[in-house]
């Protein structure tokens with residue numbers, strides 16, 4: 001193994017400590033509400049970790065757990081109540097939602113000023129237009145990792161593997177905003193391996209365990225692995241075959257301990273940003 005390990009867990013801890021210091025200077029506690037519907041098992045860990053991190057940093061955090069049978073109308077009513085609650089600065093509707101609820105309807109119901117996931121079309125549009133707004137947590141976290149690790153972005157060839165609304169697309173926008181030359185590759189891309197091999201910065205966000213092999217990576221490339229896949233044996237792996245990739249790459253994020261903890265730190269960062277934008281830094 002030759003690659004430098006980019007320690008997202010350590011960077012996230014520093015960000016959370018900095019947020020805690022800033023929150024301590026405020027006359028109010030930034031309010032975060034996570035709305036969870038039903039029992040998606042992957043969401044359980046995330047919601048617990050987020051709640052712990054938020055409370056430790058001085059946020060007023062709570063999860064509203066609705067039963068799986070909740071109707072779309074009831075979910076929208078819950079969101080409307082949180083939109084109207086002045087103590088609530090950030091609202092996150094945990095995905096995936098049960099199949100009988102339209103995800104787009106839930107996302108569009110969140111007040112864009114409280115949309116700490118950055119998933120509302122207004123915030124997605126602002127990002128695409130290069131305007132300030134709330135940015136999705138995972139791509140924001142990836143940009144922090146690249147900045148903290150001293151990766152030069154201007155003019156660099158970046159390949160984003162995956163085109164989801166949640167990671168791939170906003171990730172590409174942020175890299176473009178930082179003057180990278182950005183390619184978005186995906187499941188229909190002809191010769192994915194060759195596209196990836198051109199990358200000086202490769203961000204893998206496809207949700208397929210260990211799909212990116214060592215020979216997909218250019219020697220010395222920076223590899224950011226967004227995937228968090230649980231194998232049947234319980235082991236957590238990324239979208240990148242770590243050992244193979246680490247033998248070739250210049251730097252790489254591990255799973256766990258890479259992008260995942262950054263997502264949570266950036267959720268808190270977004271919540272503080274939203275709070276200060278709404279209330280001022282009083």
Ligand SMILES: Nc1nc(=O)c2c([nH]1)NC[C@@H]1CN(c3ccc(C(=O)N[C@@H](CCC(=O)O)C(=O)O)cc3)C=[N+]21
Pocket residue numbers: 042043045046049092093094095096117137228236255256257258259260261263264
């Ligand atoms: N509206 C919405 N926003 C989300 O941001 C969102 C969501 N829904 N639904 C579920 C996914 C998943 N997600 C994770 C974040 C952090 C870790 C994380 O901290 N992972 C640790 C390991 C955790 C473990 O041990 O399982 C790590 O990678 O080191 C995992 C998963 C956010 N999500």
